[in-house]
Amino acid sequence: MGEENPDRSSPEPSDGTYNLRRVVEIISSLISLTHSTKVFAAKWQSIRSKLEELNSGLMAMENCEYSSENPEISGLVSAMLVTVNDCYDHARRCVDLSYSGKLLMQSDLNVILTKIGRHVKTLSDMYTAGILTQGYALVVSKPGLGACKEDMRFYVRDLLTRMKVGDSGMKRQALLNLYEVVVEDEKYVKVMLDVDDVVSVLVSFLHSSETEIQEGSAKVVSVIAGFDSYKVVLVGAGVIAPLIRVLECGSERGKQSAARCLMKLTQNSDNAWSVSAHGGVTALLKICSGVDCKVELVGPACGVLRNLVGVEEIKRFMVEEGAILMFIRLARSKDEALQMMSIEFLQSIAFGDELIRETVIREGGIRALVRVVDPKWSHSSKTREVALRAIENLCFSSTIAVNILMNYGFLDQLMYFIRNGDVSIQELALKVAFRLCGTSEEAKKAMGDAGFMPELVKLLNAKSFEVREMAGEALSSMVLVSRNRKRFVQDDRNIGMLLQLLDSEDGNSGNRRFLLPILMSLTSCSSVKRKIVNSGYLKNIEKLAQTEVPDAKKLVRKLSTNRFRSMLSGIWHS
Structure with a gap:
C-alpha cells in the first residue's frame, strides 16, 4: 500500500x-x-x-x-x-x-x-x-511549455522559498526567473497568486534597500497589475504605498516599473484616492517637472496623472501645483512622445472644465499647439494629429481662443495640410476647418480670405464620402457670408464644378444634400442665376424638382422669377 x-x-x-x-x-x-x-x-x-x-x-x-x-x-x-x-x-x-x-x-x-x-x-x-x-550562479529549472498546474505551482513555490530564505544573489535570481515565467505565460500569474505569501513577499521587496531586488519586484508586480481580476489582490496587500516610495527614492528603472504599475492600478478610479493619500500626485508631478525628463519614466507617470484627473479634488490640486504650465512646457519638448503625452494630458484635465481650458489658453497652450502643427517644424503626422485634435477640443468654444489661433497663422497651417497632407491628416484638417467655420462669422470671413473655398470645391469630388460631406457642409456654411459669396462667384470654375457634380449624381442623393443648398445661397447673386440658366445643367435641376426633391424645387422656384422665366428651357408647375 x-x-x-x-x-x-x-x-x-x-x-x-x-x-x-x-x-x-x-x-x-x-x-x-x-x-x-x-x-x-x-x-x-x-x-x-x-x-x-x-x-x-x-x-x-x-x-x-x-x-x-x-x-x-x-x-x-x-x-x-x-x-x-x-x-x-x-x-x-x-x-x-x-x-x-x-x-x-x-x-x-x-x-x-x-x-x-x-x-x-x-x-x-x-x-x-x-x-x-x-557559491555560484544558481540555475533554477522551470517546467516546459504545457506543464501541468501542479508542476507550475511547485516551481513557483521553489522560487518563493529562494526569495524568502536566499541571500541577495539568490533573491535576485528568483525574481528574475519569476518575471520571465509570468511574462512568457500568463497562467503563471494565476498559479502564483494561488501560492500563499508570494504577493506579500513581493510587496515587502519594494521596501528593499537593494536596488536590483526592488527593481525586480516592481517589474513582477507591474505584470500582475495588468490583469483586472488581480488588481484587487495587489491593492489589498498594500502595494500602493511602497510603489510611491519607489517613485520618490528608487532607481530610474524601479521608478519606471512603479509608474507603469500605478498606471494600470489607477485605471480603476477607486484607487485614485489611495495614490493621492500616500503622496503619489506630488511624486508624479515632481517626475514630470524634472529637467532631464525621459519619456520611459515621464510617459507612465503622465498616464497615472491622466487617470487621476477624473477626481475633481485631485484635479484641482494638480492645477494648484502648476501642472498646466508644467505640461505646456513638455508640449514644447524636442521629444515627440513627450509632446503627445503632454498634449493628451492637457486635453484630459481641461475636458468639460471651462476655467481650466481658459488657464491652458492663458498660459500659452495655443502657441505650443500651433508650433507642433506648423509645417516648418519636423514633426510626425501622428504628433500633428494629436495637436490638431487638441486645438479642436480646447479652442473652438471660445471666440478669444479662435482669434488667438488665427493671429498665430493657424489658417495657413490648416490650408497647407488640406492641400498637401497625407490622407489621415488631410481628413483631420478638413474636420477642424469644418468645426472652425462654425465658430463665428469672422472665422468664416477669415477662411474665405485665406482661400479655403476653392480647396473645398475640389474636395467635393473626393473618393471618400466623409471627405465630400465635410467639405460640402463647410462650404455651405461659408457661402452664407456675403463677402465669401462674392469672392466665390468671381471664379466661373467654382459654379461650373458645382453644377457638374450635381449632374454626375445620376439619381443618387449623395452630394445633393449640400450641393443644392450651396447653389441656393449663391443665387442671391444675379450673375449666378444667369450662369445656371445658361448652362446645360438646368434640365437636370428641373428633373430633380419633378421627382419631389425639396431643395431642387426651391432652387427652380428661385430661378423662375419674371426676369429669368423666359430663359428657362422648361415650364415649371408648382
Missing part, C-alpha cells in the same frame, strides 16, 4: 552533507505520500506547502558555501531529519488509517506543522546572517 518508507538509518553525526541529502530525499518522498492521505486533508495540505518551502531552501543550500561541521548548520539538519522522519510515520498511519485516535493525530500534526515552520524560519535566518552564502 502506497510508497515504502525510504531507508532512514541514522548516519554518523559528523557527516553533515549526508544528513542534508537524506533530508531532501525523505522530504521528496514524503511530499508524494501526502497526496495519498484521505484524512485531515486540509492539515496535510498545509504541511505539504511547508515541506515544499523547506525542500526548496535545502536544495538551494546545496548550492551554497558553508561548513557542514558548523554546529548551527549540523544541529538544524539533524533536527530536520528527526522531524521529517516523524512526519513520514504520521503520513503512513494516515494513509493506512492505523492511528489510534483523531484528536491525538490532529494534535500531532499541529506539532509537526509548527516544527517544519520553525525549520524554515531558522534556515531563512541563516541566510540573512550570512552563515550560508551562494
